[in-house]
Amino acid sequence: MTAHSLWRRAGFSPFLELALLRLDVTQPLGRALHEVDTTLDLSSAESIDAAAFDDFWAMDQVGLEEALRSTKRSEILSVGDPMAGFAIIGYGTSAAYLQRLAVHPSEQGAGLGTSLILAAAARARRRGIRSMFLNTQIDNVQSLGLYDRLGFDRLEDGLFLLRTTT
Secondary structure (H helix, E strand, O other): OOOOHHHOOOEEEEEEEEEEEEEEOOOOOOOOOOEEEEOHHHHHHHHHHHHOOOOOOOOOOHHHHHHHHHHOOEEEEEEEOOOOOEEEEEEOOOOEEEEEEEEEEOOOOOOOHHHHHHHHHHHHOOOOOOEEEEEEEEOOOHHHHHHOOOOOOOOOOOOEEEEEEE
């Protein structure tokens, strides 16, 4: 019995497919164009997140804190002064997870997201991690293009968001 069939028996069904991507962080990836810092400014991160995502995907401060706690070790990287973008990276034993990436819409296209991803990959590599994973909506053409340019591979098995059918 698969996990999928267990969820179906419990009254859930898929309603949204996500692309799952992997980056080999041991490969040369280039240098960030913008200076990236660590930060704990969740208030600014929340504002950027609200501007960058629609209501369904936007995270409030509680959601951002949950993303930070989803792995034993995690951190927020920020770019811009004042902050214009951020990334939440979670570190496992052998893999890193780009939990969240957001750049304020007024600053998109300037390489801030690229800088955050490259900095996250470099930090993961320094921890001895070989792969970084992330997911995004399968119709998010802009993000998928960025991840493709940076060398992410789209994994055959994606992810699904589930909801109850009852």
